[in-house]
Amino acid sequence: MEPSLLEALRVAARVTILTGAGVSAESGVPTFRDRQIGLWERFDAAELATPQAYARDPALVWGWYEWRRAAVLRAQPNLAHRSIAALASKMPAVTLITQNVDDLHERAGSSGLLHLHGRLMRPYCQQCGQPYALCGDVPEIPEGGQRIDPPRCATCGGRVRPGVVWFGEPLPAEEWRSAVLAAQRCDAFFAIGTSAVVQPAASLIGLARRAGAVTVQINPDATAADGVVDYHLQGKAGVILPALLHAWHEILIS
Numbered sequence: 074m075e076p077s078l079l080e081a082l083r084v085a086a087r088v089t090i091l092t093g094a095g096v097s098a099e100s101g102v103p104t105f106r107d108r109q110i111g112l113w114e115r116f117d118a119a120e121l122a123t124p125q126a127y128a129r130d131p132a133l134v135w136g137w138y139e140w141r142r143a144a145v146l147r148a149q150p151n152l153a154h155r156s157i158a159a160l161a162s163k164m165p166a167v168t169l170i171t172q173n174v175d176d177l178h179e180r181a182g183s184s185g186l187l188h189l190h191g192r193l194m195r196p197y198c199q200q201c202g203q204p205y206a207l208c209g210d211v212p213e214i215p216e217g218g219q220r221i222d223p224p225r226c227a228t229c230g231g232r233v234r235p236g237v238v239w240f241g242e243p244l245p246a247e248e249w250r251s252a253v254l255a256a257q258r259c260d261a262f263f264a265i266g267t268s269a270v271v272q273p274a275a276s277l278i279g280l281a282r283r284a285g286a287v288t289v290q291i292n293p294d295a296t297a298a299d300g301v302v303d304y305h306l307q308g309k310a311g312v313i314l315p316a317l318l319h320a321w322h323e324i325l326i327s
């Protein structure tokens with residue numbers, strides 16, 4: 074770990090963390106850049122995550138999200154999720170912002186996080202907005218996926234849709250406002266497991282840097298934020314984060 078980074082972290086009082094699909098990769102949840110399998114093989118993930126795709130073929134898109142939801146329900150939080158929760162329990166001013174629609178951060182013990190892209194476990198009626206109560210069971214879906222007709226709303230009979238933000242839709246306003254403030258007001262900003270290609274979430278990294286924060290990226294690969302961040306810790310989040318936390322803790326108590 075670079076001494077200059079540790080020194081910057083030693084004096085950092087406010088920390089903001091932006092996570093992406095790479096944080097859940099070690100839990101077995103596929104990222105959006107992974108090659109898709111089975112029924113989904115011929116589709117790009119970004120093609121399925123649009124209002125137009127849902128309008129055209131609701132059973133295809135609902136089936137894809139149910140397949141992802143089943144993968145999340147079977148998955149367990151990994152060392153990256155747990156390290157982030159541990160950091161927040163040790164430092165008072167940590168804001169966690171995620172682009173992930175899974176609930177693995179919550180299951181690792183994080184609370185109050187900002188879900189910029191919605192939540193897989195919170196579908197709602199497309200017509201009246203009423204939340205739709207999912208049964209807690211893991212949906213039984215063949216490995217290669219299948220088309221599933223979306224359920225209907227018990228109140229108005231409208232079609233239920235996944236509780237996620239699709240391409241072309243606005244982010245939840247309150248979450249976005251809080252995320253911008255957290256980026257502008259932090260001393261250290263981490264972008265973990267994100268390709269940093271999807272806007273406006275990725276713009277938070279540059280925003281934090283311009284506001285004076287030290288910016289750190291944790292990712293095994295090159296990303297669109299390579300030229301933006303001060304430090305790139307290259308490797309898997311589940312390996313780098315526990316080591317970083319250990320070094321950070323050592324320097325705080327030394």
Ligand code: OAD
Pocket residue numbers: 092093094095096098099104105106107118119122172173190238239240265266267268269270271291292293294295296308309310311
């Ligand atoms: P992506 O799927 O675009 O990128 C995942 C990133 O995680 C890549 O940069 C990988 O190199 C990295 N990665 C893979 N394994 C990792 C590991 N073990 N540790 C750390 N990093 C790892 O995911 P996001 O950037 O989150 O939006 O994608 C942003 C948004 O685009 C998603 O929220 C979704 C998507 O299409 C919507 O659906 C609106």
